[in-house]
Amino acid sequence: MENNQTQEALLKVQGTIGRELNIDQAAINRDLLKDRHSQSMTIKVLSVIGGILATGAFLLFLELANFSSNHIPLFILSGIFFIAAIWINKKYDRVLFDTLSVCIYLLSFILFGMGYSKFDGYTDVPLFVYQALAILTIIISRSYILTFCAILISTGTFLAYFSYKEVPELNNALLVLVAILFIYFTFNEGKLMKRKAIQGKRYLAIRTGLVFSYLICLYYCSRPNYMPNAWIIDWATSGVLIAMTLWLINCLLNRFLCEELGKKIFISLVVLICLGFTAMSPAISGSLLLLLVSFKVNYKTGFALGIIAFIYFIGMFYYDLDISLLKKSIAMFVSGVFFLLLYLMIFKKSISHEKV
Numbered sequence: 001m002e003n004n005q006t007q008e009a010l011l012k013v014q015g016t017i018g019r020e021l022n023i024d025q026a027a028i029n030r031d032l033l034k035d036r037h038s039q040s041m042t043i044k045v046l047s048v049i050g051g052i053l054a055t056g057a058f059l060l061f062l063e064l065a066n067f068s069s070n071h072i073p074l075f076i077l078s079g080i081f082f083i084a085a086i087w088i089n090k091k092y093d094r095v096l097f098d099t100l101s102v103c104i105y106l107l108s109f110i111l112f113g114m115g116y117s118k119f120d121g122y123t124d125v126p127l128f129v130y131q132a133l134a135i136l137t138i139i140i141s142r143s144y145i146l147t148f149c150a151i152l153i154s155t156g157t158f159l160a161y162f163s164y165k166e167v168p169e170l171n172n173a174l175l176v177l178v179a180i181l182f183i184y185f186t187f188n189e190g191k192l193m194k195r196k197a198i199q200g201k202r203y204l205a206i207r208t209g210l211v212f213s214y215l216i217c218l219y220y221c222s223r224p225n226y227m228p229n230a231w232i233i234d235w236a237t238s239g240v241l242i243a244m245t246l247w248l249i250n251c252l253l254n255r256f257l258c259e260e261l262g263k264k265i266f267i268s269l270v271v272l273i274c275l276g277f278t279a280m281s282p283a284i285s286g287s288l289l290l291l292l293v294s295f296k297v298n299y300k301t302g303f304a305l306g307i308i309a310f311i312y313f314i315g316m317f318y319y320d321l322d323i324s325l326l327k328k329s330i331a332m333f334v335s336g337v338f339f340l341l342l343y344l345m346i347f348k349k350s351i352s353h354e355k356v
Contacts, residue, residue, distance in 0.1 A: 052103070054103060055103045055106060055107055055110075058107065059107075059110065071115040071116070072115075074111045074112070074114050074115030075111075075112065075115045077107075077108075077111050078107075078108045078109075078111040078112040078115065079108070081104040081105070081107045081108035081111065082104075082105065082108035082133060084101075084104055085101045085102070085104045085105035085108065085146065086101075086105075086137070086140065086141060086146070088100060088101040088104075089101040089141060089142075089143040089145075089146050090141075090142070090143075098143070098145050101143070101145075101146065102145050102146065102149065105137075105146060105149065106149070108133075109130060109133070109153065112126065112129060112130075113126055124161060124164055124165075127157050127160055127161045127164070130153060130157045131154060131157045131158075131161075133150075133153075134150040134151070134153040134154040134157065135150075135154065137149075137150035138150045138151065138154070138206075142201070142202055143201075143205075144201040144202070144204065144205040145205070147202055147205035147206060147209065148205045148208055148209045148212075150209075151205075151206065151209030151210065151212075151213055152209060152212060152213060152216070154213075155174075155178070155213035155216060155217070156216070158174055159171060159174070159216070159217070159220055162174070169233050171217065171220055171221055172221055172233055172234070172236075172237040172282065174217055175214070175217040175218065175221055175237065175282070175286065176237065176240050176241070178210060178213050178214045178217055179214060179241065179244065179286065179289065181210055182207070182210040182211060182214055182290075182293065183244070183293055185203075185206060185207050185210060186207060186293055186294075186297050186299065186302075187293075187296075187297065189203070189207075189297070207299075208301065211290070211301070211302050211305060214286070214290060215290075215305060215309055218282070218283045218286045218287060218309065218313065219283070221234075221237070221282055221283060222281055222282070222283035222313055222316055222317075231280060234279070234280050234281070234282055235279050235280065237282040238275070238278070238279040238280070238281070238282045238285050239279070241282055241285040241286050241289055242271075242272065242275045242276070242279070242285050244289055245271065245275065245285055245288055245289050245292060246268050246271060246272065248289065248292045248293060248296065249267065249268065249271060249292065250264065250268070251296065252292065252295075252296060253267065255296070275288070278317060281313065281316070281317045283309075283313035283316070283317075284310070284313050284314060284317060286313075287306055287309035287310040287312075287313050288306070288310055290302060290305065290306040290309065291303060291306030291307060291309075291310055292306075293306075294306050
């Protein structure tokens, strides 16, 4: 039925343009067959949950069988599972095999960590191994889920390494770097999708992985007592994120044909003042940046996550006991005035367009 409808649509297009189209019918049939075999999101989520439970059961079995007492078998299993995960994901493209590959892929990291924990003392060697395996996965894997997991593992490895070396200041640098990468990948979707190395699902996996990595970095940098007496770093990070937000707002104003210089300056000053009151919490300006970037390119997942993150980090900011109630009240009041003015401006603009 779908094939007949596709043929009719193609014939209609040919009649409209007045010439014959060169069509790869075999590729169309493969895509239609792939769509028929695609599973719903509920089945995929349940499959992943089942895979995680199976992974936990396997680890419990290793512990009960006292198999984890020797590090050599754990290292061997880790290598076998890593190779098997990559091979299965390249060989098969079904949700069942995706779940299996993700489970054994994560098991390879867990088993390596369990094996290395048998040695006396803790070093940063496992973190370097994790980072190398994650980068290798990003390079050779074309799978959505494995690429997504590898990006999260890479980000988590950086955060763990900075914590181990007791240099939390670098977490803020990582936050800014991930923000720049996300903006680059989001705004250059057309160019990047043309590259064979990252086209299709691979690009979507990288973008989604960067979104979640960005949120993880935001949460990590917004924790209470994250860096006591290091307010300069927070203010500097917020300054960079606010500058990106102002640039993005200017892009949005140009998109909505707002060419009045006075109005642009007014909006920029209001945003600068509002976000300036929350500069001690980079997560607020960071989540607003995610929201605006996603809104500009109509990225629904990022937009929804940006709204949730913005509300969450504002709540964290308000209940932070290290900040005086007066500062928080002023920040909340000014933010409310800003959003009210923004609503009135958008509403007034829409009415003027309707009259025209």
